[in-house]
Each structure stands twice: as structure tokens, then as C-alpha cells.
Amino acid sequence: MKHLRSMLEELFEWLHQHPELGFEEYETTAKLRTILEREGIEVLDAKLETGLVAQITGDRPGKCVALRCDIDALPIQEQTELSYASAYPGRMHACGHDAHTAIMLGAALLLNQRRSELKGKVRIIFQPAEELPAGARVVLATGMLEDTDLFLGVHVSPELPAGTLGIKEGPIMAxxxxxxxxxxxxxxxxxxxxxxxxxxxxxxxxxxxxxxxxxxxxxxxxxxxxxxxxxxxxxxxxxxxxxxxxxxxxxxxxxxxxxxxxxxxxxxxxxxxxxxxxxxxxxxxPGPPAVINDGALCHIARNVAKNLMISATMQENTLTGEDFSCYLDNRPGLFVRVGTGCSFPLHHPRFRVDEQILYPTAQYFAQLTEYLLNKGV
Ligand SMILES: [Zn+2]
Ligand SMILES: [Zn+2]
The missing domain is CATH 3.30.70.360 (Alpha-Beta Plaits)
Structure with missing residues (x-):
């Protein structure tokens, strides 16, 4: 395997160049399936039109932790002048879902290498149509997530310095x-x-x-x-x-x-x-409920960040929403923000993500997941 850092950056650039709107993520889904299969990660038969659920099964029995990312883009004309800017007029990854996908795929590859050390299962959800917002309910309706014990999600945040994590307990999004x-x-x-x-x-x-x-x-x-x-x-x-x-x-x-x-x-x-x-x-x-972060998970998540020398802060709440909350019906979850080091807000035609954050954030989610599986909450 090529060094993971450059592989994630390459994938991120490809995703950024090929943005697809909600429930139309065919190319993205095919690309992810190819990588997962090549790396020997099982793709579950979820029968989703777009999006995927993959699974890594550890050598010992245990809990099931889900890593969720979203894969859809927005109907925006990109104005970034990046070498890998959108190849499709009027469509853009302006909410960082390309970065989320690269991060969670990176975490999956790292966890796959550690399979013999893992207790339990990791499920990786590549969710379609977060922006509509309708994708989470479609993924849940497959019934593939019923035995999942807890959910971890990520969203980029232009308000935080590049790579800094935002971890806060309680309701954080509306x-x-x-x-x-x-x-x-x-x-x-x-x-x-x-x-x-x-x-x-x-x-x-x-x-x-x-x-x-x-x-x-x-x-x-x-x-x-x-x-x-x-x-x-x-x-x-x-x-x-x-x-x-x-x-x-x-x-x-x-x-x-x-x-x-x-x-x-x-x-x-x-x-x-x-x-x-x-x-x-x-x-x-009624749309998605508020995103409510579990207190015990926040505590562990901060400690894992400290061990990796990644800075973590309490980010302010926002009244924007996220359908990550749909997964948390009576189950604990944690939605972590990661700084992009970018001065343009989400959904702006000049929004961009610093690629440097991809690999360390993937490492972070891999370590957090391994801790939660092997040591528990
Ligand atoms: Zn968005
Ligand atoms: Zn988003």
C-alpha cells in the first residue's frame, strides 16, 4: 500500500474534482467500493442505490462502533481556482464531505491493519444525501445498523485552526x-x-x-x-x-x-x-433532531487527542443541523469537528480544506475507535 498520507490526499482531490449531488453519488460509490475491495475490507450487501456500508471484523468478539461520513456535494459553482477544482459546472464539495470521506476511509484502512488486535466490529458508513437531508434515514432503513453500539461522525469547521478538534458534550447542533x-x-x-x-x-x-x-x-x-x-x-x-x-x-x-x-x-x-x-x-x-454528544465519549475523545498531541477545544454550538443525529435514537454518539484552516464559510464557492488535516484526523479516528472497542466507554 502506498503511504496512506499521499493516498488520502489523492482520494480527496479525486472526490473534490468529481462532486455529485444527494442520491446521485454513483461515481463516488464506485470509487469507494473499488478501494475497499482492493484493500480487503468487506462491503456489506446494504442494497443502497448510492452510498456504502463497509465492515471490519476484529479477531475477538466485542462491540460494534460505526464511523459515519457523508459523500454528497452541493449545487454551487466553485470559485476556488484549485488545481483539483470541480470538473462539473454548478456542483461543488463546499461542505467538506470529500474530506470526511477521505478521513473515514483512512481510519478504516488503519483499523483493517489492526484487525488481529481488535475486539468487535467497525462499521464504516459512507452516507449519501446528507444535504437534503435524507440520507441517514435511507441508510437506517436498510436494517444493517441495528446492532451498532455507538456512532462517531466528523465535520470540518472553518472556524477552527487546521487540524484542531472541536469536542463538546451535550446538544451541539440543532x-x-x-x-x-x-x-x-x-x-x-x-x-x-x-x-x-x-x-x-x-x-x-x-x-x-x-x-x-x-x-x-x-x-x-x-x-x-x-x-x-x-x-x-x-x-x-x-x-x-x-x-x-x-x-x-x-x-x-x-x-x-x-x-x-x-x-x-x-x-x-x-x-x-x-x-x-x-x-x-x-x-x-419534522427534520433531523438535535445532535447530542455523549459526555463519556467526549471525555475519552479528548484523552485520545491528548495522547496523539492533537489540540482539542470546546467549539461553540450552532443552530445548523446534521442528519448524523438520526443514528443516535437512544444510542450514544459523538460528532467531532475538525478545523480546516480556511477563511471561507461552509457552502461558500471559495470554501476549501487544507489537505494536511486528512491523515492525522484519520489516525485520530482509528485510535479512538480502537480504544472504544478494546477498552470500552
Ligand atoms: Zn452542508
Ligand atoms: Zn456538511
């Missing part, structure tokens, strides 16, 4: 829910508003009214956001329309805040509409 409210009024001539019920005025009152949810209804210590991001109504200047639509997102870290925000949103929309003689239909589309 539940991502979507809502839509349709106001039904009664159309009329713009010059005769008293003949109808103007849904635009009702909508404006609802947009204002729901601003009080975070400031008045939720615990000030429970971080939350209610954003209305899309409003639509009417088709011309002299007609009062029949309906007005709005949609947006609620982001919360705590389950209690999530429930309260939903209830309050529905109740405010309904009662404000009623006060104006209109009616509001409310739809709630």
Missing part, C-alpha cells in the same frame, strides 16, 4: 424543522377591501406575531430560531388575493423548546388569522 402556513382570506377588488378578507394583511400580522416565540415563549437559555424565509401571495396590483403562503424553519437544541415552538407557531397563526376573519392551515415537517 433540530431542523420546516413549517408552512397558508392563510385563506377572501378575494376582492383592491378598491373594495371591506368586501373581502385580505390574506396579505393577515400574513404580515403573523410574520410579526411569531417573532415573540423566541423572545417571550421559550426559555432564554434554550437557543432557538424561528425564521420565515419565503412568502408568496397575489398576482397583480389591483386585486386582493384569496390566499397567502409562508414557509420557514425552526431550529432548537432542546426537545422542550422544539415542542413549545411548534405549538406556539400553530396557535399564533390560527388565532391571528381568526381575529381577522381568516383561516390559517398549518403544516409541520
Amino acid at each position: 433540530a431542523v424543522d420546516r413549517f408552512a402556513i397558508t392563510v385563506h382570506g377572501r378575494g376582492a377588488h383592491a378598491a373594495q377591501p371591506h368586501e373581502g378578507v385580505d390574506p396579505i394583511v393577515v400574513q404580515a400580522a403573523i410574520v410579526q406575531g411569531v417573532q415573540s416565540i423566541v423572545s417571550r415563549a421559550l426559555d432564554p437559555f434554550a437557543a432557538a430560531v424561528v425564521s420565515i424565509t419565503h412568502v408568496e401571495s397575489g398576482s397583480t396590483w389591483n386585486v386582493i388575493p384569496e390566499t397567502a403562503l409562508m414557509e420557514g424553519t425552526v431550529r432548537t437544541l432542546e426537545p422542550a423548546a422544539r415542542k413549545k415552538a411548534q405549538e406556539q407557531l400553530q396557535s399564533l397563526a390560527g388565532s391571528i388569522a381568526a381575529a381577522y376573519g381568516a383561516q390559517a392551515d398549518f403544516a409541520w415537517y
Whole structure:
């Protein structure tokens, strides 16, 4: 095997050059399958259209630890001028999923060499369609992960110096829910508003009214956001329309805040509409729950970093989401951030990852996994 460091950098550059959108990751999946098979790592028969689940079985029985990465890209036109920039117009690995894939593949190769020392199994999840976000649920639906004891995940972070790890216990990323409210009024001539019920005025009152949810209804210590991001109504200047639509997102870290925000949103929309003689239909589309890191895993993860002389810090929480949380239904997990040493934010057309971080981070996940299998939590 070529030295792992250069192999991971090569793979990362190939992935970066060949970005594929959610559920279209065919080339990526084929590339990963070729490498895993060449290295003698079992690819499970998960029957996924895109994405893979691989497995390394240690010589002694024990627990099952899953390493999860995501493999999809974004519909963004890259502007980095890297020698290995995207070969596909309008598609880019702007969220670092190419780096996650190289890191977890590297960890798998290192663990595969240590098979005779391992107790239990390592499962490596190359998940499709994180950005949609829909991939985690598709992978879970294969039933291949049921006996998994704990999950480890990684995400790059432009806010941290290159290679520095962000490890923090508790909720670190938000539940991502979507809502839509349709106001039904009664159309009329713009010059005769008293003949109808103007849904635009009702909508404006609802947009204002729901601003009080975070400031008045939720615990000030429970971080939350209610954003209305899309409003639509009417088709011309002299007609009062029949309906007005709005949609947006609620982001919360705590389950209690999530429930309260939903209830309050529905109740405010309904009662404000009623006060104006209109009616509001409310739809709630629950997304992935908050990412909650297990305290004991965080403690071990920090010690492993210390042993490898990798610096680790407590990173601030964020109200962005990650469908890594879908795996953690009553099972412990740890989502680690790793600094990219890059000044552009995630999803920016000039976002880039310093390749130097790939090998040490792969080593880190290999050692953490081996510790968790052989010594336990
Ligand atoms: Zn993203
Ligand atoms: Zn991402």
C-alpha cells in the first residue's frame, strides 16, 4: 500500500474534482467500493442505490462502533481556482464531505491493519444525501445498523485552526424543522377591501406575531430560531388575493423548546388569522433532531487527542443541523469537528480544506475507535 498520507490526499482531490449531488453519488460509490475491495475490507450487501456500508471484523468478539461520513456535494459553482477544482459546472464539495470521506476511509484502512488486535466490529458508513437531508434515514432503513453500539461522525469547521478538534458534550447542533402556513382570506377588488378578507394583511400580522416565540415563549437559555424565509401571495396590483403562503424553519437544541415552538407557531397563526376573519392551515415537517454528544465519549475523545498531541477545544454550538443525529435514537454518539484552516464559510464557492488535516484526523479516528472497542466507554 502506498503511504496512506499521499493516498488520502489523492482520494480527496479525486472526490473534490468529481462532486455529485444527494442520491446521485454513483461515481463516488464506485470509487469507494473499488478501494475497499482492493484493500480487503468487506462491503456489506446494504442494497443502497448510492452510498456504502463497509465492515471490519476484529479477531475477538466485542462491540460494534460505526464511523459515519457523508459523500454528497452541493449545487454551487466553485470559485476556488484549485488545481483539483470541480470538473462539473454548478456542483461543488463546499461542505467538506470529500474530506470526511477521505478521513473515514483512512481510519478504516488503519483499523483493517489492526484487525488481529481488535475486539468487535467497525462499521464504516459512507452516507449519501446528507444535504437534503435524507440520507441517514435511507441508510437506517436498510436494517444493517441495528446492532451498532455507538456512532462517531466528523465535520470540518472553518472556524477552527487546521487540524484542531472541536469536542463538546451535550446538544451541539440543532433540530431542523420546516413549517408552512397558508392563510385563506377572501378575494376582492383592491378598491373594495371591506368586501373581502385580505390574506396579505393577515400574513404580515403573523410574520410579526411569531417573532415573540423566541423572545417571550421559550426559555432564554434554550437557543432557538424561528425564521420565515419565503412568502408568496397575489398576482397583480389591483386585486386582493384569496390566499397567502409562508414557509420557514425552526431550529432548537432542546426537545422542550422544539415542542413549545411548534405549538406556539400553530396557535399564533390560527388565532391571528381568526381575529381577522381568516383561516390559517398549518403544516409541520419534522427534520433531523438535535445532535447530542455523549459526555463519556467526549471525555475519552479528548484523552485520545491528548495522547496523539492533537489540540482539542470546546467549539461553540450552532443552530445548523446534521442528519448524523438520526443514528443516535437512544444510542450514544459523538460528532467531532475538525478545523480546516480556511477563511471561507461552509457552502461558500471559495470554501476549501487544507489537505494536511486528512491523515492525522484519520489516525485520530482509528485510535479512538480502537480504544472504544478494546477498552470500552
Ligand atoms: Zn452542508
Ligand atoms: Zn456538511
